[in-house]
Amino acid sequence: MKLLITLIGLVLVIEGIPYVASPQAMQRWLKQLSVTDPEKLRIMGLLAMIGGLILCFIGQRSGFFD
Numbered sequence: 001m002k003l004l005i006t007l008i009g010l011v012l013v014i015e016g017i018p019y020v021a022s023p024q025a026m027q028r029w030l031k032q033l034s035v036t037d038p039e040k041l042r043i044m045g046l047l048a049m050i051g052g053l054i055l056c057f058i059g060q061r062s063g064f065f066d
Contacts, residue, residue, distance in 0.1 A: 018026050033041070058064065
């Protein structure tokens with residue numbers, strides 16, 4: 001449970017960095033995102049999820065980080 005809360009906190013910190021570093025750029029990006037085709041957004045989200053799962057698998061199952 002401790003690890004889960006730490007990971008959620010880390011995700012929130014990483015997600016907040018662009019808004020703190022460059023809020024005007026994030027506003028422009030979000031406007032462009034709102035007019036992007038939903039199917040493209042779905043594909044990008046799926047690819048991000050697959051990439052994240054692969055990173056989790058590598059981190060847990062390999063000996064790279066021992």
